[in-house]
Amino acid sequence: MNKDLNHYKNLLIKEKDLIVSELSDLAQNKGGDAWEASAVDPVDTADREDVALNIEGYQEKDEVVRVLETQLSEVEHALSKIDSGTYGICEVSGEEIEEDRLEANPSARTCKSHINEWLQA
Ligand SMILES: [Zn+2]
Structure with a gap:
């Protein structure tokens, strides 16, 4: 095997930094690889429809956070494979x-x- 591991390691680290910065915009780190979507800014009225929109907004954000979390764990997995030689x-x-x-x-x-x-x- 003559792959340039450093090259891929750099790509993975860049990808990891990118994912972590996207996550930091959307969520709060709960320790380790656990992230929780941060609250959506509440709309300034007590209108029921607005409340529903807030909940929907949070769920959408939460879904994006889950996707990013999965990507992050894939990148971590690949980095650990570099370390273990696989x-x-x-x-x-x-x-x-x-x-x-x-x-x-x-x-x-x-x-x-x-x-x-x-x-x-
Ligand atoms: Zn195969």
Whole structure:
């Protein structure tokens, strides 16, 4: 295996910084990898529709936070694979993951032929 691990490590660290800064805008860190969406600014009226909008706004924010959290844990997972020397190995077949796939998604867990198998797992 002659992949440039430092290159991918840099990509992953950049991605991690980006995700963490997006999370910090939307949520509060609850320790470790746990984030909780911060409250939506309340609309300045007691109108029932506005209250409903606030709840909806919070739920949407919360969904974005969950997606970012998942992305963050994928990046952390990939970084730990670099440390343990298993980075770039397909988790389904144990083959090497194509470089262009890693370039497009440095935290990819599988080679191109096993993308769907991973998603269904
Ligand atoms: Zn594979």
